[in-house]
Amino acid sequence: MVALESAPPRSSSMETRREGWLPPKSFSSSAMAFEPKCDAASASETERVARSMRVLVAGAGALGCEILRTLALYGVKEIAVIDMDVIEESNLNRQSLFSTENIGQSKALTAAAALRERFRDCDVVGYHAAIQDMPLDFFRSFQVIVSGLDSVEARRWLNSCIFHIARPVGLESARNASYAPVLIDGGTEGLAGQARTIRPYETACIECTVDLYANEGTQYPLCTVVGTPREPEHCIEYAASALWPSQHNGSLGPLDPYNAEHIEWVYGRARQRAEQFGIDGVTVSLVKHVLQHSVPAVATTNAFIGAACALEVVKLANGISHPDATWLAFNGTSGICIQSLHIDRRRSCPICGPESRITIHMSGKAPLRELVELLRTHPELRCRNPSLVWAYRPIYMSAPRPLEEVTRQNLDKPLNQILIGNQNAENSAEFILTLTDSGLRLSREMHLILH
Ligand SMILES: [Zn+2]
Known part of the structure; x- marks a missing residue:
């Protein structure tokens, strides 16, 4: 029998506190987090705090653009944005900081330049890079990280980074945790979206609720893909991940999931492999779906969730973020449904749980x-x-x-x-x-x- 040891019942946040899961530092009283730097007597408290913050936005796609624009409008003066993608024509209908002359340019660098041009006193730096390529000290230098990422795996990676900062290797007690940025995670899919605040060791983290995320289209076990394919997706993944690098040997460069010639090549090889293993269902549209990880995007949903994420940044800065209502869920698919949720931490969470064995x-x-x-x-x-x-x-x-x-x-x-x-x-x-x-x-x- 195969079984994973069942997790103990989840506790409420109040029980959590009684058991000693206090956050490493009270966010609003953390001098490191929001040491005022601006002495402008005329500035309101909100403006003063906003000006003292360093915020990183991960992802400069449709959601990232909305987060960036709203943060700048709120008066946040130090913003960094990181994204590894370049702008494509198909992005322009929903990525509000870009225009046709930006096609082919870095999303992060272009978004930063667009903000600097409109908000002259806003210090915005762009990083054309993958978050996985940045050192921990990069993330440590921000008080808040807002995620507008389009991948569950990238979210999980960013989440684990923050906990690595909060809990240096060898320190298993949350009480020994050091300062770490707060993560605000936004996500949209069509007419639905969510925004949540993750404070290390105080709120549920991404990994606590990983079972709520649907598996992404690319999550196919390598050993299955190579040895025992059972689904048409396994054959497509084999053609894309194993055959393309070995047969082209770099001559055609990396596989471009939007290149018609590349798609046709993968389709042909995937069909051959599917026939070899007696698998039906390999089609061009399925090849596109697997390669492009396509997720529908609606500009208005992104604007709504982007604004909610930026508002949480300002609430955190002013100490009015509610610790027991950290998750906003928006569902516009059937009418208008907005909920604020409290999600308990998972005691067996491998990232933040006290019983992570x-x-x-x-x-x-x-x-x-x-x-x-x-x-x-x-x-x-x-x-x-x-x-x-x-x-x-x-x-x-x-x-x-x-x-x-x-x-x-x-x-x-x-x-x-x-x-x-x-x-x-x-x-x-x-x-x-x-x-x-x-x-x-x-x-x-x-x-x-x-x-
Ligand atoms: Zn967790």
């Missing part, structure tokens, strides 16, 4: 592949690139590719054979493995109990 029960006869797939698909873990080390020995490494190729041979071996040396062992045994996930900055002790 991961315990997995499995049959010793099960192959390692089954354990790796469980780590990827379990709703409370959702590992992206799980790697397992036991007694300093890599059992399976999902990255880098040379290590993956070396350890891939273990995937079909029974766990008993790998860990006990006898695939017919009958006795129960417990092993402590180190689970890491390079895609999520996750490193956790994992207790594997074989039966």
